[in-house]
Amino acid sequence: MEEEQERGPRGIQSIEVGGQLLLALAHQGRPLALKDLARAAEMPPAKAHPYLVSFIKLGLVEQEAASGRYGLGPLALQLGLISLQQYEPVRLATPRIEELAAELGHTMAIAVWGNRGPTIVRVAEAPSPVHISMRHGTVMSLRGTASGRLFAAYLPADVVAAAFAAEAALDPAALPRDAELDAWLAEVRRTGIASARDGAVVGVSAWAAPVFDDRGRIVLSLTAIGPSGSFDLDPTGQMATALRRAGEDLSRQLGWRQD
Structure with missing residues (x-):
């Protein structure tokens, strides 16, 4: 025995x-x-x-x-997504993105940090006839998307550096980290929200707000995405305000306390 x-x-x-x-x-x-x-x-x-x-x-x-x-293969992807979706913050945030999609009129998504970067795990389609499609499992660019900039702003520096190196290895055309990007990331930390206009896709804009756990670590992003022509990128506007508020509410439910 x-x-x-x-x-x-x-x-x-x-x-x-x-x-x-x-x-x-x-x-x-x-x-x-x-x-x-x-x-x-x-x-x-x-x-x-x-x-x-x-x-x-x-x-x-x-x-x-x-x-x-x-x-x-596809089964490996499905298993990974199911595992991520069972993560408590994702379950908590899922009904909130449905509410935000109806309130804001744009497609909403939840992104978490995966082994290749910010990864879409939940999508709530916009109720309007004009919306932008996002697929589960999509890995978002660190530099060119709101979700990517958000995670780059709040993750530890060594994690971000390794992610930029991996992204460059997979895509030789990827732009390196530079002073312009660092200025963007500083602005994200100052305002508590990240934006992207015509970033990864021309004609598409996005906002991303963070959700933190009880130790102040970013666990997911609430991401709104839509056509640039009808997308409000005013940081004091209704959309940015609603996303920040939703992120803060979810963070408090996870035990986060604002400094």
């Missing part, structure tokens, strides 16, 4: 071995060639390939037709 307790519960070794491939894909954050993926998982390519075939059948991995590289 004592020997079993020391060893812990018995698992299935083949699952643990194959799981190293999934861990490697999650860590790298991009599709990999077989030899590179096998090297990251510390196993020979011939050993890795049968696991990948099974993972593809399950939907945990998918293979790009053109390049042959392997990346995380």
Whole structure:
């Protein structure tokens, strides 16, 4: 009995071995060639390939037709999103974005910090006939979106630096961090809300307000997005005020206390 307790519960070794491939894909954050993926998982390519075939059948991995590289599949994305959605702040904020979409007339979303950056996990469509579509699982640009700027302003500096480096590695055209961006981030911290006009997409603007936990850490953003022509970017206007108030209300429910 004592020997079993020391060893812990018995698992299935083949699952643990194959799981190293999934861990490697999650860590790298991009599709990999077989030899590179096998090297990251510390196993020979011939050993890795049968696991990948099974993972593809399950939907945990998918293979790009053109390049042959392997990346995380649709089931892996669904599992990740479900895990994020079970996070208590997300459940708490979900009915609030429905209310805000109806009140403000623009599409609302919840974004959380994922392993590749700000990630959309909930969407409430605008009631008006003109709205901007957002998809669950979309990763937002750090520099070009309101959600990205918000997280960049409030996350620890080392986390933000690593995220900018990863974004640049995935997109060589991504602009580096510079004085202009630092000025934007300082303005976000001063006003408590982030904006973007014609940022990632021309003709689309957005606001993003933070939600903090009991330790003052940002846990999600409330993001409003809509056509630039009808989007109020006045920081003292109705939309910005409503988003700030909603973020503060949710933060207080999570135990946050304003300094």
